[in-house]
Amino acid sequence: MQPLLETASLETLRMVGWSTLIAILGGLPLGVFLVLTDRGGLLQNAAVNKVVGQVVNIGRSMPFIILMVALMPLTRSITGTTIGVEAAIVPLAIGAIPFFARLVETSVREVDHGLVEAVQSMGGNTWAVVRKVLVPESLPSLISGATTTVVALIGYSAMAGAVGGGGLGNIAITYGYQRFETGLMWVTIAILAVVISVIQFIGDYAARAVSRKGRGATAPKLRLLRNTPAPAAAVEPTKAA
Amino acid sequence: MHSLRLALDSDGTPVITTSGLTKVYRSRGREVTALDGVDLQVREGEVFGVIGQSGAGKSSLIRCINLLEKPTSGTVMVDGVDLTALAGRGPRAGKELRQARSRIGMVFQHFNLLSSRTVQSNVEVPLEILGVSGKERSRKALELLDLVGLADKAKNYPSQLSGGQKQRVGIARALAGDPKVLLSDEATSALDPETTRSILELIRDLNRQLGLTVLLITHEMDVVKTICDSAALMERGRIVESGTVAELLATPGSQLADALFPVSGEATEADRTVVDVTFHGEAATQPVISQLSRTYNIDISILGAAMDTVGGRQIGRMRIELPGRYEENVVPIGFLREQGLQVEIAGDAAGAPLLVTEGGAGNPHLVKEGVAK
Structure with a gap:
């Protein structure tokens, strides 16, 4: 029993790990590109923006289980098979790219346009704006987005388990659902809950760490570690007038 | 059409010249003329203030000068280079325009410092863009921070600074590319009067020490009074008065003189x-x-x-x-x-008092007199 859960947990982590990596590598540029090509963006191009945006929307709106089936030919051509962990990584990654791209888009859009202007006024090109302003300034928010993506991928990976992708989802379905081993199902649920909590914790901590430099407004709130400092302004006597 | 007259009136080499500068914004079929044929000359080594109410086109003007905004028509010359010609047709800034921009410093009302970088690192940004090596960047940044009186804050983050200190960092950053021209976009408008004075003093000092030509836009008459050698009044996208402070005072009916x-x-x-x-x-x-x-x-x-x-x-x-x-x-x-x-x-x-009339004929006789003095 224990080796079974251990293997399954590692499979889930492998699936989620690789697909997250690919989703970030694909989603980050895609999200930035959506902002740049949008109206008022540095590479403003309504047609391209519309087409890419539409593709992202289709990717986002497709139920994952259908995407997985639809992508089977592609999966086969990449991994040589449509079952197993490697095969699950392909649809997971492709499903998560548009998901993360939209989160990136929202984060990057929040960056003050004045900062973009500042770098332009120094003679910076679009690449300099992306590298020196858009990404670093939205980093805390991007990390939060990546955390959300990982958590969503863990959910998707369970679905991958349903079609033989392996992992904790697979255990829960084959043992818990098909063989009525409710106990084992609860254990997998517990493991998933712990994994998700840990990931959320790490993500929040990382986001907080990079925003500690005082971004304030865009920094995500970490309730767990929040030591409530007495607001200095409120202490001052306000009745001077 | 006024450029000839302005050219005759000025002595000293113009560093910034705009002629017939027009900017029209189009959105959803509506057209808004932000700049309507602006002719401006800023001479070498002077502090030139453009004053006007919000919506008068000041912001568009200063953004058209380094082509952050692309003018609809007209030309901008900075230090002998026709920037409008460098801009080309496309929406993106080509290499030559970007190089020209790196020699024009700009400071902003809201400072626009990168919050994820330290003070020193912020000053290094333009140097990074210019491809200066790490060691040299650091040396130059510290030198500039010393110049603006913030040498001890190099390792701090912008969020730890006061407004005035932030603007000093902004100024140090603007100077990193050894610019000949400094553009100031309401640089003191977000600051209290005391801090405003110290920032204006700093700009004045830099103007004198480095021979920096400064074009600033503001809605505060005090700013013009404190540091400007010359001033222009903008209304509805036009320059309605312009000249040195003495020239303006010598101009009968000058609104700027009245306001000053x-x-x-x-x-x-x-x-x-x-x-x-x-x-x-x-x-x-x-x-x-x-x-x-x-x-x-x-x-x-x-x-x-x-x-x-x-x-x-x-x-x-x-x-x-x-x-x-x-x-x-x-x-x-x-x-x-x-x-x-x-x-x-x-x-x-x-x-x-000669209320500004629209149309060419009513354009007030600005700097015609007083030039002899």
Whole structure:
């Protein structure tokens, strides 16, 4: 029993790990590109923006289980098979790219346009704006987005388990659902809950760490570690007038 | 169309020249003209202030000068380079334009510092863009921070600084590329009066020490008064007045002069002549009013006066009242003019301060007079 859960947990982590990596590598540029090509963006191009945006929307709106089936030919051509962990990584990654791209888009859009202007006024090109302003300034928010993506991928990976992708989802379905081993199902649920909590914790901590430099407004709130400092302004006597 | 006149009026090499600069924003079928044929000349080493209310087009103007906004028509020359020609047709800035921009410093109302970088690292951004090596970047950044008086804050983050300190970092950053020209977009508008003064002093010092030409836009008359050698008034996308402060004061009916040195006061009785007298240069130190009183044996009442030091020179305006109608006072007024004073009869000039009319014909005769001084 224990080796079974251990293997399954590692499979889930492998699936989620690789697909997250690919989703970030694909989603980050895609999200930035959506902002740049949008109206008022540095590479403003309504047609391209519309087409890419539409593709992202289709990717986002497709139920994952259908995407997985639809992508089977592609999966086969990449991994040589449509079952197993490697095969699950392909649809997971492709499903998560548009998901993360939209989160990136929202984060990057929040960056003050004045900062973009500042770098332009120094003679910076679009690449300099992306590298020196858009990404670093939205980093805390991007990390939060990546955390959300990982958590969503863990959910998707369970679905991958349903079609033989392996992992904790697979255990829960084959043992818990098909063989009525409710106990084992609860254990997998517990493991998933712990994994998700840990990931959320790490993500929040990382986001907080990079925003500690005082971004304030865009920094995500970490309730767990929040030591409530007495607001200095409120202490001052306000009745001077 | 006005460029010829402006060219004749100016002495000194122009560093920034715009001619016929027009910017029209189009959105959803509506057109908004932000700049309507702006001709501007900023001479080398001067501090030039463009003042106007919000919506007058100041922001568009300063953004068109380094082509952050692409003008609809007209040209911008900075330090002998036609930036509008470098811009090309596309929406993106080509390499040449970007190189030209790196030699134009710009400071912003809201500082626009990168919050994820330290103060020193912020100053290094333009140097990174210029491809300066790490060691040299660090040396230069520390030197600049020392220049703006923030050497001890190099390792701090912008969020740990006060507004005035942030703007000093912004200025240090703007100077990193050794610019000849500094553009200041309402640099002091987000600061309190005390801090404003210290930032303006800094800009003044840099202007003198480095020979930096400064073009600033502001809606605060005090800024113009404190540091500007020349000023222009913008209204509805047009420059309606422009010239050195002395030239403006010497221009009858100048709104800028009125705003810089407001004088008011009504005639106490019907049979009086109200005269606005403007002093500058030599005349400001002469006891002209008492001479007038003694020479013609008339009683003079002072209705209002404003005196100040502009660019290190004493300048003032005074509204005085002479007994009798204008016809009776022709000789004393002539005396004042002989003393080298700018004299306006409040009845005709100040009574109807040349409100800016639209259209070319009504464009006020700006810097035509006063140039000789």
